[in-house]
Amino acid sequence: MSTPFGAQVPSPTTTKLFNGPDKDKLDRLAIREICEGWPCHRDARNWRAYRSMFTDDAQVFTTWSAGKSIDDFISASIAGFNRGERIMHAAMGCSVELGANSKRAVGILKTCIDQRFELEGEKGGKVEVDAQCLNRFCFFCEKNEEGEWKVAYYKVIYEKDRLIPVDPRKLPKVRSPAPSLVTHPRLHARSSPHRSTTPSSLASPTATATSATASRSSATTSCSTSLSRRDRSTRSSTKR
Known part of the structure; x- marks a missing residue:
């Protein structure tokens, strides 16, 4: 279910996030161990420990x-x-939301994903960059008959990313985004749909000049349209 930007996401009122009896605290601790086991075991390629965190029919959803x-x-x-x-x-x-019956829970782990790539350099050749993404790992967990917590479904929500040159003296080549790309809805309401999302510090002089020319052209077109409407309104009023 989608919600307006900035709106509070609907949440159950009977779940347990903090405090409570010791058994609830232990359940939340066990789930937190599972959530934090994702980066620890996967990055170390400890697949036996990693697989043990999930149910037999668990599903995993990522972009790649x-x-x-x-x-x-x-x-x-x-x-x-x-x-x-x-x-x-x-x-x-990590934050864990325990169900009222202590049989199901949702664990949210804030993480940063880091991966290294080679891109075309600004001055030719190849340059290394680290792509980093801030996100939320969402673990939908359930307790089995043996009293063990397992992940039944996992999904990641990507929130923000950045590209960092490994050698700051060597920058990747930055291309202006295609006109079909739009900005964030909050910004799109007060900006041109063709506005570049490339930071000014990274944009080339040519791209900046092109963007400025497009903005002036858009403003001129808007002004001409407004004047044309006003002229038609004036002529209509004169006829009456």
Whole structure:
């Protein structure tokens, strides 16, 4: 369910986030261990420990893997490592929302994903950059008959990303975004749909000049349209 920008997301009123009896605290601690086990075990390629965190039929959803069963996700991850891909995770903080019956829970882990790439350099050649993304790992957990918590479904919400040159003297080549790309809805309401999202500090002089020319052209067109409407209104009023 989508909500307006800035709106409070609907949340159950019977879940348990803090305090409570010791058994609730222990449940939340057990779930937190599972959430923090994702970056620890996956980055270390400890697949046995990693697999033990999930139910038999668990589903994992990420951008690069889409929806996969946990076993298919692990197989794809191993294949990526064998190709030389290195995706690192840094855990920042964890919050656990325990269901009223203490049988289900949702764990939210704030993390940063880091992966290194080679891109075309501003002055030719290749440059190395670190792509980092701040996000929320969402773990939908359930307690089995043995009293153990397991992840039944996992999904990541990407919130913010950045591109950092490994050598600050070597920058990647920055291209102006295509006109079809739009800005964030909050900004789009008060800006041109063709406004560049490239930071001014990274945009080339040519791209900046082109953007400025487009803005002036847009303003001129808007002004001409407004004057034309006013002229038609004046002529109509004169006829009456």
